[in-house]
Amino acid sequence: MFKKFSSEEVSAQNQVKASVQRKIRQSIAEEYPGLEPVLDELLPKKSALVVAKCQNHLNLVLVNDVPLFFNIRDGPYMPTLRLLHQYPNIMKKFQVDRGAIKFVLAGANIMCPGLTSPGGALDEEVEAETPVN
Structure with a gap:
């Protein structure tokens, strides 16, 4: 269901400047x-805040070598599953009925x-x- 991620997919790691760190922090806070x-x-x-650039335009935000957020093509920052399990109430939640669960787990879009x-x-x-969560 989920694609395995390995360290070989990381093309570059950069410790960001304080101004970029403030911008990332402000974006996540909003x-x-x-x-x-x-x-x-x-x-x-x-x-130190490190941004790891990966294949497919994926950026990981690492703090103390722990991935906390990611974004794709400068889109919105999304929490990693580990962070979401630690703090489950940071995102709005939707709940589907029992009949939709197997289709959503298979990759279908959620419909009204x-x-x-x-x-x-x-x-x-x-x-x-x-x-949403």
Whole structure:
């Protein structure tokens, strides 16, 4: 289901300057307001922030050699699964009904009937193109 990731796919690692680090931090704070109380713990100002460039235009944000966020082609920053399991409430959540689960796990898009039928949950405050959990 998930593609294995190996260190051979990393083409370059760069420790970013303080100005770029502030920009990444500000972008993450705007995208995930639920991380505000723990943002200083996750992205400390004094520790080195490394951006690893990978194949397929994937960028990983590493703090102390731990990947926390990624983005594709300068898109929005997405939390890694490890970070999402640590802090599950940082993103808005959608819930599909039982009938849609096997199709979603197989890679299908989520459609309105799977969210609006009994068993599904839809948060109407989510704007278009917003990443959800």
